[in-house]
Amino acid sequence: MALQVIPQIANLRARLAQEDSIAFVPTMGNLHAGHIHLVELARQRAECVVASIFVNPLQFGANEDLANYPRTLAEDCEKLQAAGADIVFTPSVEEMYPTEQTMRITPPPIANELCGAARPGHFDGVATVVMKLFSIVQPQIAVFGKKDFQQLFIIRELVRQFNLPIEIVAGETQREHSGLALSSRNGYLNDGQKLEAQRLYRTLKLIVDNVQKGNRDYAAIEAQSSQYLTQLGWIVDYVSIRSAATLMPASPDDRDLVALAAARQGSTRLIDNIEFSV
C-alpha cells in the first residue's frame, strides 16, 4: 500500500476514525535509521502505523536552529513507505498553531535539569506538542527513541500524570559503526567535527566501564569526563550519571543507571546516553 501524506488535522481524523489499532511515531523529519527503527517497532505492534513530521517551533529556543533544521520531506516519505508506515501526518505550523498556543503543559521539575538547563522551555514545547499530536492521532501505542532519554522520561510522565490511554514503546539508539549516535544534527558537522563526534559515545562508555569497575565517586567521574571533552575542544553542557528510573542524580545505592552527555562541536549540539546496571 502507498504511504498516505495527510497535512490536515480534519482529514487525518476522518482517515483514522475507523482504526482501533494505531501505533504512532512522532518525528521532526530528516529521517535516519534511528527513526526507521521506531517505525519498524510500530509496524510490529499495530495494524495502522502513523508517523508525523513536524518541526515544532515551540520546542526551539530563540537562538536555536529552527530556521535551519533540515527539511527533507520527499526523502522522508520514501523511507517511511519502505519501512511500512501507512500514513504520514505533515501539518504546517498554522495547522498546529492557528492561534498562539497560550495553554501549555508544564513539565515536571526534572525538565529544568540536563538538556532543560541549556534549553529553557524546550520540554514545555515538547510536552505540549506531543499532547496535541496524541489528541489528533489517538494512538494506542506511541514510539520514541532512547537517544532523547530525558524526553522519553518526560513523555512517560506525561502519559502517567495525565492518565493517557497510550502505551509508550522505547526504541534503542541507532549508531554508526564508529559508535556515533544517529541524529539529524550530525548533518551539520564538517569532516573533522564528525570524526571528533565519535568521542562523545566513547567517553560515555569509559564512564560505564569506570562505574562497573566499582568507582562510585560519580561527581569526580562527571567532572573528569567533562574536563576531558573540554580540553578536546568540546563545549560541554553536561556529563551526568543518573538513576535510570527517576533521572535524579545517581546515589551509590542505585542499580539501574544512565550516563548522559550533551556537548557542542562548534555550534552543533550533540547528545547521547548509555543505560547500564551495576
Add this chain to the structure above:
Amino acid sequence: MALQVIPQIANLRARLAQEDSIAFVPTMGNLHAGHIHLVELARQRAECVVASIFVNPLQFGANEDLANYPRTLAEDCEKLQAAGADIVFTPSVEEMYPTEQTMRITPPPIANELCGAARPGHFDGVATVVMKLFSIVQPQIAVFGKKDFQQLFIIRELVRQFNLPIEIVAGETQREHSGLALSSRNGYLNDGQKLEAQRLYRTLKLIVDNVQKGNRDYAAIEAQSSQYLTQLGWIVDYVSIRSAATLMPASPDDRDLVALAAARQGSTRLIDNIEFSV
C-alpha cells in the same frame, strides 16, 4: 438500569472500552437541579452517560473550603440514577493523584482575571483535572454549566488548543424562583444571607437593562454596581461586563456580552452571570 458506581480508573476504563457514544458530566458532587440539567443534556446526546464526583484539591486555594466542601454521595447517586446517568466515577484523591501532580496545564492569560484574580492557581487546577478526566473517560461529548462561565470558556480553550476530540455542550444556569443561581455553596448561607444572595442576580439584571437602554460606559456601570453591593454588606471580588466571545473587557463595539459578578456573603463566595446582546 441501575447506576453503576465505579471508584477505580482501571475498572471504569474496562467498563467503557466498548462504548463509542459517551457523554460526560464532571462534577464535585452535592448535586442540585443545575447538575441534573447537565445530566439530562448528556442523556439526550449519547448512549452512555458518565458523571464524575470528585472534589479536586488542585483547584482549591490554601484558605478555601476544600475540607468543608459538602460531600453527599448517597443522595447524589439517587439523583443521578433518577436523571438517567449510567455510571458515576467516584475516585479518591489517591486514585487521581497517586503521586504529586507536577505536570499541569497552564491556562490561558484570561485565567488570571475575574475569578482567577481572587483564586490564583484555580484554573490551572481545573484545566489539569479536566484533562485527566477526559483521558480517563474519553467522552465524545462533555457537558459544563454556564454558571461557571469563565471555567466553561477555559475548557473550550483547552479542547481547542489541545485538539481534543470532544464536543463541549453548555447547560443553562438553573435558578431558584427568586433568581438565585443554584450552587452547592448556597448551602453555606444562613437565612438572612440567602435572602440577600438574590441581589447578585438582580444586580446583573439591572446592568443588562442599563446596557440595553444604551449606556455604554461599562466602567461606570461596573463601579456603581460594585459600590451598591458593597454598601449592602457584600465583599465584592468583581462586577464586570465582558465580550462573551473572548471574555476580554467589553468594548462599545461588542454585540455579544456577558455581565459577571463574584461577591461574598460572609465567608461564602457566590458567582453569577448573564449573557446578553445589544
